[in-house]
Amino acid sequence: MPKRLTPLRSIRAFCLWCCLGNYREIGLCPAEECSLHPFRSGKGSRGKGSILKPVRAKCLDCSGYSIVSARDCWAEECSLWPYRMGKRPKKEGAPKRKGSNKGIEAMRKARLSAKVPS
Ligand code: SF4
Numbered sequence: 001m002p003k004r005l006t007p008l009r010s011i012r013a014f015c016l017w018c019c020l021g022n023y024r025e026i027g028l029c030p031a032e033e034c035s036l037h038p039f040r041s042g043k044g045s046r047g048k049g050s051i052l053k054p055v056r057a058k059c060l061d062c063s064g065y066s067i068v069s070a071r072d073c074w075a076e077e078c079s080l081w082p083y084r085m086g087k088r089p090k091k092e093g094a095p096k097r098k099g100s101n102k103g104i105e106a107m108r109k110a111r112l113s114a115k116v117p118s
């Protein structure tokens, strides 16, 4: 699997692919209806709204608006692939459980404060 790019760089790479490797063409792209259009320069996503939703929209467009096809897309070499679900994928090695250790912490405190039988 190729190295994962940031969402913005992924879009830039996708646009470069779409423009057959011609950087100049990306800037000249007239397809304002393309969900990636506001992000095609690869910089300055601030104020342009969510960056992952347009990726999701592009993948649905690419998959014939089939959620299943977008999810099961096999084109791992596509720069948008890690973000095709409209989410940032978990980092490798990250814990699977989400949330804090509040429960464990509470149990630890309760155990520490419990009276030790003499
Ligand atoms: S904005 Fe859309 S149509 Fe334009 S270069 Fe990027 S992917 Fe292609």
Ligand code: SF4
Pocket: 058, 059, 060, 062, 063, 069, 070, 073, 074, 075, 078, 079, 080, 081, 082, 084
């Ligand atoms: S990741 Fe798959 S569905 Fe999304 S644009 Fe690339 S090839 Fe199409």
